[in-house]
């Protein structure tokens with residue numbers, strides 16, 4: 001592949017997104033020059049999607065572009081940060097302009113929806129993979145950390161759990177209902193909810209590896225345990241049907257939900273629920289944090305079992 005072909009692709013980066021006033025210099029020089037607002041901290045995060053592991057080379061490139069940015073924005077949401085800038089590194093087997101154009105469509109549409117500007121990028125030749133870095137702003141003392149949960153805090157999650165995992169399971173055998181496919185291919189990061197939770201939630205995380213795995217991260221960081229009531233889990237109809245057989249794997253360990261999990265002091269729980277209702281943010285209390293360690297699952301029949309974190313671990 002001639003270098004000029006990659007130069008061509010690089011052009012897709014230049015005008016991909018809108019312009020922000022805090023970008024003194026965007027795509028095209030050795031570095032971007034960016035102005036962080038006074039009194040704010042920069043919240044930064046990075047994620048890679050590798051073909052064959054996180055998506056398939058034949059997957060719709062527009063959806064891959066959306067998801068590559070969405071999973072990063074979800075991390076900003078989990079900190080209560082306001083998204084601002086992004087960097088994109090594409091490794092491509094060949095300079096496939098049609099693929100890049102569609103990929104950038106999905107990427108840019110989501111970036112523009114959140115006022116995020118692409119301020120730099122890189123393209124190299126190699127096995128298909130995508131790395132996205134995002135930056136946002138947050139007043140550091142109000143940032144939502146994993147380490148703040150306290151015994152007695154109420155445990156909340158947003159949205160519904162297990163939809164993406166069910167879509168992935170169905171895709172291997174049959175057509176997937178559109179709403180489920182959307183949850184897998186085009187997750188919407190809970191940025192507005194994350195902003196709203198600042199000053200109310202003690203701790204937060206986004207659910208990427210599965211409810212139990214990510215709850216386990218919060219418990220470890222906070223030095224607490226948790227109790228989860230399975231019949232309180234927010235489930236869509238199709239996932240509810242799958243759980244009726246007693247198989248709770250989809251909502252507990254499915255992953256790819258990109259919902260927020262957070263802890264709220266019991267005295268604030270009612271007020272927060274009202275705030276979320278007014279902001280049309282679907283949240284549900286599913287349990288509580290406890291002194292000690294470990295996750296206890298309370299089954300619909302009252303039976304209690306240990307909730308081992310079976311999240312997806314790339315190195316297991």
Ligand SMILES: [Mg+2]
Pocket residue numbers: 074075078205206208
């Ligand atoms: Mg995360």
